[in-house]
Amino acid sequence: MELFNQKPKQGIAYLQEHGYLDKSHDSIVHFLKETPNLNKTLIGEYISRKDNPRLTETYVKYDLIRLTLLAYGKPVRLDTCF
Numbered sequence: 208m209e210l211f212n213q214k215p216k217q218g219i220a221y222l223q224e225h226g227y228l229d230k231s232h233d234s235i236v237h238f239l240k241e242t243p244n245l246n247k248t249l250i251g252e253y254i255s256r257k258d259n260p261r262l263t264e265t266y267v268k269y270d271l272i273r274l275t276l277l278a279y280g281k282p283v284r285l286d287t288c289f
Contacts, residue, residue, distance in 0.1 A: 212246045215253040232265040240269055 211218030219235060222228040228238055239250050254266045 208242060208244060212244075212249060215249045219253070232262050235262060236265045236269050239266070 208218075210221055219228065219238075222238070223230055228234050236254075239245065239254070254263050256262075
């Protein structure tokens with residue numbers, strides 16, 4: 208988490224290399240959304256990089272699913288959706 212808050216790209220790479228995250232966009236987004244104390248500005252910069260537009264789409268999809276579930280009064284456990 209500290210490495211992500213200093214250098215997001217290196218932080219994600221470190222977590223993937225050590226088996227904490229797989230390389231899927233869903234796994235990365237889940238980490239970004241559910242890990243407390245990550246720098247929100249750096250999250251925004253990381254997901255909006257031009258070389259990775261699919262990550263931005265997955266991040267938005269995560270929010271849409273969450274909002275839809277909340278609107279219908281369903282319990283929200285997104286770790287089971289991804």
